[in-house]
Amino acid sequence: xxxxxxxxxxxxxxxxxxxxxxxxxxxxxxxxxxxxxxxxxxxxxxxxxxxxxxxxxxxxxxxxxxxxxxxxxxxxxxxxxxxxxxxxxxxxxxxxxxxxxxxxxxxxxxxxxxxxxxxxxxxxxxxxxxxxxxxxxxxxxxxxxxxxxxxxxxxx
Amino acid sequence: xxxxxxxxxxxxxxxxxxxxxxxxxxxxxxxxxxxxxxxxxxxxxxxxxxxxxxxxxxxxxxxxxxxxxxxxxxxxxxxxxxxxxxxxxxxxxxxxxxxxxxxxxxxxxxxxxxxxxxxxxxxxxxxxxxxxxxxxxxxxxxxxxxxxxxxxxxxxxxxxxxxxxxxxxxxxxxxxxxxxxxxxxxxxxxxxxxxxxxxxxxxxxxxxxxxxxxxxxxxxxxxxxxxxxxxxxxxxxxxxxxxxxxxxxxxxxxxxxxxxxxxxxxxxxxxxxxxxxxxxxxxxxxxxxxxxxxxxxxxxxxxxxxxxxxxxxxxxxxxxxxxxxxxxxxxxxxxxxxxxxxxxxxxxxxxxxxxxxxxxxxxxxxxxxxxxxxxxxxxxxxxxxx
Numbered sequence: 001x002x003x004x005x006x007x008x009x010x011x012x013x014x015x016x017x018x019x020x021x022x023x024x025x026x027x028x029x030x031x032x033x034x035x036x037x038x039x040x041x042x043x044x045x046x047x048x049x050x051x052x053x054x055x056x057x058x059x060x061x062x063x064x065x066x067x068x069x070x071x072x073x074x075x076x077x078x079x080x081x082x083x084x085x086x087x088x089x090x091x092x093x094x095x096x097x098x099x100x101x102x103x104x105x106x107x108x109x110x111x112x113x114x115x116x117x118x119x120x121x122x123x124x125x126x127x128x129x130x131x132x133x134x135x136x137x138x139x140x141x142x143x144x145x146x147x148x149x150x151x152x153x154x155x156x
Numbered sequence: 157x158x159x160x161x162x163x164x165x166x167x168x169x170x171x172x173x174x175x176x177x178x179x180x181x182x183x184x185x186x187x188x189x190x191x192x193x194x195x196x197x198x199x200x201x202x203x204x205x206x207x208x209x210x211x212x213x214x215x216x217x218x219x220x221x222x223x224x225x226x227x228x229x230x231x232x233x234x235x236x237x238x239x240x241x242x243x244x245x246x247x248x249x250x251x252x253x254x255x256x257x258x259x260x261x262x263x264x265x266x267x268x269x270x271x272x273x274x275x276x277x278x279x280x281x282x283x284x285x286x287x288x289x290x291x292x293x294x295x296x297x298x299x300x301x302x303x304x305x306x307x308x309x310x311x312x313x314x315x316x317x318x319x320x321x322x323x324x325x326x327x328x329x330x331x332x333x334x335x336x337x338x339x340x341x342x343x344x345x346x347x348x349x350x351x352x353x354x355x356x357x358x359x360x361x362x363x364x365x366x367x368x369x370x371x372x373x374x375x376x377x378x379x380x381x382x383x384x385x386x387x388x389x390x391x392x393x394x395x396x397x398x399x400x401x402x403x404x405x406x407x408x409x410x411x412x413x414x415x416x417x418x419x420x421x422x423x424x425x426x427x428x429x430x431x432x433x434x435x436x437x438x439x440x441x442x443x444x445x446x447x448x449x450x451x452x453x454x455x456x457x458x459x460x461x462x463x464x465x466x467x468x469x470x471x472x473x474x475x476x477x478x479x480x481x482x483x484x485x486x487x488x489x490x491x492x493x494x495x496x497x498x499x500x501x502x503x504x505x506x507x508x509x510x511x512x513x514x515x516x517x518x519x520x521x522x523x524x525x526x527x528x529x530x531x532x533x534x535x536x537x538x539x540x541x542x
Contacts, residue, residue, distance in 0.1 A: 011414035015531070017405035020361075020474040022481075027395040035395050040384075095401060142382055144351040144395050 030061050030071055038148040042138045046112050047073045057112040058146070079136040080155060081109035088125045097147060103128055107152055118146070122153035158196030160234040165196045168237045168271050169211050172202065176209040180266035186223040188260060194230040204267060224256035237271050279311040280342040283349045283383050284326060287317055290380040291324035298322070299379075301335035301372055305345070312342035319379065336373045339365040347398065349383045357400050405476065412440040415454065420534040423524050425458040425493060427500070438493065438502045458493035460521045460541060464501055465490040466514055477531075487511045489538060491520065505537040513540065 027035055030047070037043045046057035047070040054063065061071050086105035089096065096102075097119055105128070106115040120134065132154055139150040158164065169190075181204050188202040199214040201222070219225070228236075232251045235241030246252040254261045284305060296319055303317040316331045317324055330337070340348070344363050347353035355377075358364035366373045385393070409417055412428060416439045419426040428440035432447040436457060444451045466489050472482045487506035506514055507523070514520075520538040528534035 009411050011409075011418055012411040013409055013414050013530070015407050015409065015477070017407050017477045019403040019405050019476050020480070021401045021403070022474070023399060023401070025397045025399065027397070029392070029394065032393060032395040036393055141377065142351055144397060 028061070030059050033074075034059050035144055035146075035148065038138070038146075039142045039144060042079075044077045044079060044109060044136065044149070046075050046077050046109070047071075048075045049073065054113045055111060056114050057109055057116055075111070077109045077111045079109075081107045081112070081134060081136075081152075083120065083128065083130055083132045083134060084108050084115045085130060086120065086128050101125065105134070105152065107134055116146070118149060119151040120153065121151040158194075158230060160196075160231045161238050161240045163234050163238055163271070163273050165192050165198065165230050165234060167273070168234065169200050169213065171271060172211040172268060173209050175269045175271065176204075177267060177269060178207040180263075180268075181207060181209070184263070184267065186257070186260050187221060188264070189219040189222040189225040190233075191225065191227040192230050192233050193227070197230040197233075209267070222256060224254060224258065224260040226261055227253040227255070238273065239270060278346055278350070278385055280305075280307050280345045281311065281313065283346060284315050284317075286383060287326055287380060288324050290383060291319070292379055292381055293322035295375075295378045296322055296324075299372075299375075301369075302331050302333070303376065304330045304334040304337035306330060306337060306339045307342040307345050308339075309341040309343060311346075324379075334368055336366060336368040336376065339367065350385065351382075352396055353398050357398075360402070361400060407476075410442070412442050414530075416440050417530040417532070417534075419454075419456075420532070421528045421530045423459070423528075423534075424456050425502075425522070426454045427457045427493075427496065429453045429455050435498075436496050436500045438496060438500060455495065457495035458522070460519060461491045461493035461496070461538075463489045463514060463516055463518045463520060464492050466506070466516065468511070483508075485511070487514065489514070489520065491538065504532075504535060507537045507539040510540065 034045050037045045044057065045059060046055045047059040048055045049063035049066055049068050049070055050073065051066040051068050052063065054065070055075060055077075056063075056070065057077060059070065059074070061069065063070055084106045086103055089098075089102050089104050090100050092100045103120040103123070103125055104117055105120040106117055107120075108115040120128065134152040135155050136149045137151055137153055139148050142148060185205045186203075188204075190200040190202070192198055192200070199217065199219070201212050201214055201219060203210045228246070228251060232241060232246050236243045236246055236252065243252065247254070298321075300320045303319065305315040305317070307313055314328065314330045316327045316329065316334065318327060318331070338345070340358070340363060344353060344358060348355055348358060348364065355364060359366070416426050425438065426440060427436035427438035428451045429436050430444035430447055430449065430451040431453065432449055433444065435444065435446060436455065437444065437451065438457060440451070440454065442450060466487055468485050468487050470485045472484050472486070474481045486508055488503060489506050490501045491504060492501050504522070506520075519541040521541050522535040523537055523539050525534050525536050
């Protein structure tokens with residue numbers, strides 16, 4: 001910064017702020033049933049479209065292809081699946097579920113056609129492979145969120 | 157206590173005085189006797205006089221003098237009071253009987269609002285009442301602690317959970333020397349226990365305070381199994397999460413706003429003046445908005461001024477500097493400071509305990525903060541010049 005500029009901007013300074021965003025998230029009727037099954041029964045539920053046969057996890061009200069109402073087409077899935085993709089999270093942020101670095105993997109549960117993102121633990125980042133078999137480990141504390149599955153880890 | 161239509165006779169009389177409508181009882185001077193038979197019944201006496209009502213439960217049969225008397229069995233009385241049974245039909249069938257000045261009985265519905273049964277939501281007391289059965293001795297081990305619950309607001313109260321020898325007992329009131337004390341509003345506590353409010357968010361926002369031994373406090377959630385609301389609740393459970401995301405920010409003042417804020421630190425309100433049109437901008441901006449030229453000259457304005465507009469805020473958004481939401485209602489004014497003209501106004505808060513007394517045109521002055529840091533709230537608020 002040259003002298004002129006320093007003089008010109010001598011009154012400018014930076015203040016710290018904090019933006020708090022209160023919000024209310026409604027899981028919906030289908031989402032609530034999914035989360036309650038996770039929390040109370042430790043079961044992972046999906047929905048199946050009768051027309052195309054696609055199984056959605058997390059469940060949704062309407063099939064994106066056929067517009068079928070899937071609200072009561074529940075199927076129970078196992079707690080195992082495969083990694084279809086993954087990334088290593090290197091940047092910390094207070095809203096993230098883990099301290100960096102951690103592995104965020106896309107996991108397709110056995111019997112499902114869609115993958116869910118979740119934390120993958122008990123494996124070093126360099127050892128993660130696409131196609132790796134993993135299982136869900138449930139949280140001991142209820143959270144009413146997808147984090148009622150605490151993480152996934154490799155099936156040994 | 158016998159319930160009819162989910163309500164007891166006692167409920168109706170206990171709330172009667174709070175449901176009194178003085179406008180429906182102008183000039184009324186009466187004593188009404190109630191003789192309610194059957195389970196949950198009894199005798200009550202209502203006195204309405206000088207625009208006030210008094211309801212009392214009588215121990216014996218002696219009503220003394222009365223203007224009118226109503227007799228019914230408990231079920232009929234409650235049914236009529238909650239609107240489940242038709243009063244006129246009950247009179248005709250003789251289930252509801254009147255004596256004395258019948259016109260007084262006819263006027264009663266004008267004098268009192270209808271009894272509304274309280275909503276059967278889950279209360280903090282309901283949840284704490286299940287604490288003993290939700291207690292998990294396997295997790296408690298040989299803990300010997302007392303946990304206080306100080307819950308404010310509607311449905312609040314004070315309780316102590318005594319955990320010792322693998323057992324949990326609940327007492328009303330707070331014991332001395334508590335190991336941990338939970339302080340929250342009763343409604344926040346219910347939301348916490350139902351999983352609607354995140355404990356970390358609640359602590360961060362100061363809505364849940366934990367006092368005492370923090371190590372023990374952290375163990376508490378594990379000592380009890382989750383509270384599951386009774387099935388009586390209508391329909392399937394739906395999940396609603398209330399959260400607060402907080403994002404750390406940095407704001408650059410820029411050189412004009414920086415100078416203005418530094419001025420506040422010295423109890424000066426600075427405006428910048430346009431070299432072409434002479435109008436002032438407060439807070440100052442680099443460019444005159446009318447002439448689109450640089451305006452570098454600073455002039456001191458105020459500190460007193462006149463209110464040109466008042467706005468009352470009932471739903472506050474969070475303050476971007478602190479993340480806190482201001483208490484509502486609060487008032488803000490658009491202020492024309494001395495030395496400014498026309499639309500050369502600035503914004504600030506009005507003194508909250510005098511909100512009702514401000515009006516347009518009032519002269520006001522800033523109240524400066526003791527410790528000033530170069531912040532818009534170096535002026536705490538504006539108050540009236542007296």
